[in-house]
Amino acid sequence: MTFENPSSTSLTIPADIATPHHHPHPHTIRPRSSRAPSIISEKQERDDTRSNATHSNVTHVGDDYDEYDRKSVKNNNSGISDSKIETMLDPSITDKAEGQLEDGVLDNTDNVSIIDGRIVSYPEGGFGWLVVLASFVVNFWAFAPNITFGVYQAYFLQDNTFPGALPTEISWVGSIGTAAMFIPGPFVAPLTHLLGLKAVVAIGIALASLGLILASFFTQLWHLYLTQGFLFGAGGGLVFFSSISVTAQYFEKRRGLANGIAVAGSGIGGLAISPLTRYLIAQVGIRWCQRIMGFAVLGFMSAVFAFIRPRVQVVKKGPVFDMSIIRVPGFLYLMATAFIVTFGYMVPVFLIPTYSNVELKQTASTSANLISIFSGINAASRIILGVAADKLGRTNTLFTCCFLAGVSCLAIWSVATNIQILTGFMVVYGLFGGGFISIFPVVVAQVVGIERLSSALGILYFGNVVGNLLGAPIATAIMHAQNGKYSGAIIFAGLSPVVAALFVLVIRFRINKKILAIA
Secondary structure (H helix, E strand, O other), rough: EEEEEOOEEEEEEOHHHHHHOOOOOOOOOOOOOOOOOOOHHHHHHHHHHHHHHHHHOOOOOOOOOOOOOOOOOOOOOOOOOOOHHHHOOHHHHHHHHHHHHHHOOOEOOOOEEEOEEEEEEOOOOOHHHHHHHHHHHHHHHHHHHHHHHHHHHHHHHHHHOOOOOOHHHHHHHHHHHHHHHHOHHHHHHHHHHHHOOHHHHHHHHHHHHHHHHHOOOOHHHHHHHHHHHHHHHHHHHHHHHHHHHHHHOOOOOOHHHHHHHHHHHHHHHHHHHHHHHHHHHHHHHHHHHHHHHHHHHHHHHHHHHHHHHOOEEEEOOOOOOOOHHOOOOOOHHHHHHHHHHHHHOHHHHHHHEEEHHHHHOOHHHHHHHHHHHHHHHHHHHHHHHHHHHHHHHHHHHHHHHHHHHHHHHOHHHOOOOOOOOOOOHHHHHHHOOOOOHHHHHHHHHHHOOOOHHHHHHHHHHHHHHHHHHHHHHHHHHEEEEOOOOOOOHHHHHHHHHHHHHHHHHHHHHHHOOOOOOOO
């Protein structure tokens, strides 16, 4: 069989290749440049994948992390990408992707480049920056009211709003709110599966704003547990998980930076909302403060609603819960990391004000300023660490942050005998403590792939519920057992992220065994 190509060069196809029985799916063999390979074998495809991954900092292409997240290299003569030539000659790739679309794995409504069911091209900007903005706003309003609950607690105690209630009983409102943020995690992907992403986000916005508005009608403390705690937290969690998984679909090279900017919203929100809450309580009272905050959540989240738009969507069929993700190599180590690190992460934030006041005899305002320093450094570090993750490797950066956050507790907080040392500790802990928040989702995407990120984050962050609920109470119980001494609580706070870092280290060497590799 002979074709004439555009340059009038005869192109002969061997009879055994041209024979129809070699092509169970009939297709047309198109003429192409003589420089393009006639057949691309599976082995050559893997070799090309490894080569491209090496140059694009995608390191999870080994035996355990067989990844197809690669770029198309254009053919010099024909202007046709290798991936397209590959599809012309072997339609099995297209058939496989189309088969997955038919089976309900992907809904490629935006014509995203997909090979073997995986996204292989990323805009690295454009509309993606609006998605980042939306995620930033979501993080700002979903986390800040819980982070600044100490302002509400101070008012309730000073005003004796709940006679006979202990400070720990009132603090459960903030703890429930923080923990409830992660309860919807495993259910976001199934709900998106059934209802669509927009519907899930809309429900989350409605629940979060309604939680704060209903809280303003409280008469008993348990009313706040249900409204400002559980209802607000669960609603915020639905929006948070939806937005954070969409952001990763627009970036690969800049994924760490994009995610760092997005999650910095919670730190900046903590800085901004705390003084605003004090002002509103002083000017209009606690109830109207809660109502104003509720309407603010509704307004700001609704304003960015249209920007939470995935490039690849879940089709509304198939299994509701995809538990097969647990079998992905490295996923169990991610679960261990997510479960352990949160036990110690918030302990310094909760205990530093009382440590400063009781141990160092500092004023309440000075103690509160330490938390402001932590929040400001933490917000900035999330962006800085995101850039570092893109340049130095994501698992490398996550390990460094978890390890140094724990070491700072053990080496600096434990010897903080004056306000200068304690301030230095809050700076160091603020710098590295935010690493888990900003980089962990990026590492999860590296291990499981973008297409399963929402399901993976839902399961992993669900493990945070226990640590967020029990971490601070355990540290406080250790203090009481030691007659008010902080040494045991400090060791507990430091060991949690250090142990979590060891699991990250296992993941890192499963990805790349070379010590100095960018992984």
